[in-house]
Amino acid sequence: MFGRINNSLYQKRRAGDDVIDLGMGNPSDPPDxxxxxxxxxxxxxxxxxxxxxxxxxxxxxxxxxxxxxxxxxxxxxxxxxxxxxxxxxxxxxxxxxxxxxxxxxxxxxxxxxxxxxxxxxxxxxxxxxxxxxxxxxxxxxxxxxxxxxxxxxxxxxxxxxxxxxxxxxxxxxxxxxxxxxxxxxxxxxxxxxxxxxxxxxxxxxxxxxxxxxxxxxxxxxxxxxxxxxxxxxxxxxxxxxxxxxxxxxxxxxxxxxxxxxxxxxxxxxxxxTEANVEKQSQIYQGRRDVLVGGLRRLGWAVEPPKAGMFVWAKVPEPWSSSMSTMDFAMKLLEEGNVAVSPGSGFGAAGEGYLRMSLVENEHRLRQAVRQIAKCLG
CATH class of the missing domain: 3.40.640.10 (Type I PLP-dependent aspartate aminotransferase-like (Major domain))
Incomplete structure (x- = not known):
C-alpha cells in the first residue's frame, strides 16, 4: 500500500511535478x-x-x-x-x-x-x-x-x-x-x-x-x-x-x-543540544497549527495532536462514504500533488483516516492545504 503511494510519488516527481510529501515521517531539518x-x-x-x-x-x-x-x-x-x-x-x-x-x-x-x-x-x-x-x-x-x-x-x-x-x-x-x-x-x-x-x-x-x-x-x-x-x-x-x-x-x-x-x-x-530539541518541538507545533487550522477551514474534523510528528485526520464526507481511504489518498496525490499515508496501511482500524506528517515547512503546508482544497473542489 505504501509502496504504491511511494512509486506514484517517485514517478510524478520524475515527470517534473512538485509533489508535497506528507507521507513518511522523515525529518527535513538538519542536525545541529x-x-x-x-x-x-x-x-x-x-x-x-x-x-x-x-x-x-x-x-x-x-x-x-x-x-x-x-x-x-x-x-x-x-x-x-x-x-x-x-x-x-x-x-x-x-x-x-x-x-x-x-x-x-x-x-x-x-x-x-x-x-x-x-x-x-x-x-x-x-x-x-x-x-x-x-x-x-x-x-x-x-x-x-x-x-x-x-x-x-x-x-x-x-x-x-x-x-x-x-x-x-x-x-x-x-x-x-x-x-x-x-x-x-x-x-x-x-x-x-x-x-x-x-x-x-x-x-x-x-x-x-x-x-x-x-x-x-x-x-x-x-x-x-x-x-x-x-x-x-x-x-x-x-x-x-x-x-x-x-x-x-x-x-x-x-x-x-x-x-x-x-x-x-x-x-x-x-x-x-537539548535546547535545540525543545526548539524543534516548537517548530513542529507551529506546523501542526498551520495544517490543523487549514484542514478545519476546509471542513475536516481533525484534532490537534499533543505530541508526535503527524496529524491523524478523518476522511471527510462525501469521500469517506464513496471510496476507500487508499483511493482517497491516491486522489490527493494524482489530482492534488499531495502525498499522504492512508490509514488502512496501519491495519483495518485505520480505515477512514489519513496520516499527514509535519516534516514540511509552514509555507509548504499552506500550499498543501490549497492544493487539497482545489483537488476536492
Whole structure:
C-alpha cells in the first residue's frame, strides 16, 4: 500500500511535478552544526573505522543514562540496562526475535505501526491487536485477553505518543501496565520514538518511571525525531537487564554495531543540544497549527495532536462514504500533488483516516492545504 503511494510519488516527481510529501515521517531539518562537525572530526580519525561493539560504546550508553536521569529521574546501569541500536526499528525487530517463537503471542496497539505487527510475525509469533483510542479500554482489553487466551500472551507492545494516531497517555497508565504485567506474567516493550516531540506543555511519560517497570520491560528511544538524525540510525533500548542481554545476543549475530564516528557525534548531541530539541518541538507545533487550522477551514474534523510528528485526520464526507481511504489518498496525490499515508496501511482500524506528517515547512503546508482544497473542489 505504501509502496504504491511511494512509486506514484517517485514517478510524478520524475515527470517534473512538485509533489508535497506528507507521507513518511522523515525529518527535513538538519542536525545541529556542532553534531555534524563532530561527525566530520571523528570520521577523520583512523581509529574510528574498525568494527565497533554491537551494544554501543560505553560513553554513549553513559550519556543515555544521564539523559534518563536528568529528564525522567530514572537511574539506569549503562553496562547492563542500556544497549545502542541501529535505529529503534532495528532494535525492536531484534527484540522480538530474542523474546518470541512459534506459539507465542504479543498484544499490539491498533492501528499499528507496521513493524509492531511484522516484527512479531517475522519472529514466528502471533498477534492480538487492541484499539488504542481509549487508554482505559485498552488496559481492560489487555486484562481480558490475558484472562481468556491460552497460553497467555508473552509480550505487550505499547507505543505512546502513538504512531499513527498521535494518541497520548498520562503516567498512571504505565503504573497499571506494570501491575498487569506482574499479574499475568507478560513482558512489556514500549516504543518511545516520539519522546522528544510534544506540544502545548505536554510531556510524554517514560514507561521506566513507573515503579517496577524495569522488572517487566524495556523502552526504545531514538535520535531520529528531536535531534533530526533519522538517516544516522541511532536508537537505544533501556530497562530490564535480562531483556537487554537477550537483545545483545541477537545483535551479536546480526551486526557489528554502529559506525563509531556516529556514536561519538551522538554523544555531543545528547550532551550539548537539548535546547535545540525543545526548539524543534516548537517548530513542529507551529506546523501542526498551520495544517490543523487549514484542514478545519476546509471542513475536516481533525484534532490537534499533543505530541508526535503527524496529524491523524478523518476522511471527510462525501469521500469517506464513496471510496476507500487508499483511493482517497491516491486522489490527493494524482489530482492534488499531495502525498499522504492512508490509514488502512496501519491495519483495518485505520480505515477512514489519513496520516499527514509535519516534516514540511509552514509555507509548504499552506500550499498543501490549497492544493487539497482545489483537488476536492
Amino acid at each position: 552544526p556542532i553534531v555534524i562537525q563532530k561527525l566530520q572530526d571523528a570520521a577523520a580519525d583512523p581509529g574510528n573505522h574498525g568494527y565497533s561493539k554491537s551494544n554501543g560504546i560505553a560513553n554513549l550508553r553513559r550519556e543515555v543514562a544521564g539523559k534518563y536521569h536528568r529528564k525522567y529521574g530514572v537511574r539506569l546501569d549503562p553496562e547492563t540496562e542500556i544497549i545502542s541500536c541501529l535505529g529503534s526499528k532495528e532494535g525492536f525487530s531484534h527484540m522480538c526475535l530474542a523474546l518470541m517463537g512459534p506459539g507465542d503471542t504479543a498484544m499490539i496497539p491498533s492501528p499499528y505501526f507496521p513493524v509492531h505487527m511484522y516484527g512479531v510475525i517475522l519472529a514466528s509469533g502471533n498477534v492480538v491487536a487492541l484499539d488504542v483510542a481509549d487508554p482505559n479500554k485498552f488496559l481492560r482489553n489487555v486484562a481480558y485477553t490475558c484472562e481468556n487466551l491460552m497460553p497467555t500472551p508473552k509480550v505487550l507492545i505499547v507505543n505512546y505518543p502513538h504512531n499513527p494516531s498521535s494518541a497520548v497517555i498520562e503516567p498512571d497508565f504505565f503504573v497499571e501496565v506494570v501491575r498487569l504485567a506482574k499479574r499475568y506474567g507478560f513482558m512489556v516493550i514500549h516504543d518511545f520514538a516520539y519522546a522528544d516531540v510534544a506540544f502545548d506543555g505536554y510531556m510524554p511519560p517514560s514507561f521506566l518511571t513507573a515503579p517496577g517497570a524495569k522488572d517487566v520491560g524495556v523502552e526504545f528511544t531514538t535520535m531520529s525525531k528531536g535531534y533530526n538524525m533519522a538517516g544516522w540510525r541511532v536508537g537505544f533500548c533501556a530497562g530490564n537487564a535480562d531483556m537487554i542481554r537477550g537483545l545483545g545476543t541477537i545483535k551479536g549475530y546480526y551486526d557489528y554495531g554502529m559506525f563509531q564516528a556516529i556514536q561519538i557525534a551522538a554523544i555531543i548531541a545528547l550532551r550539548e
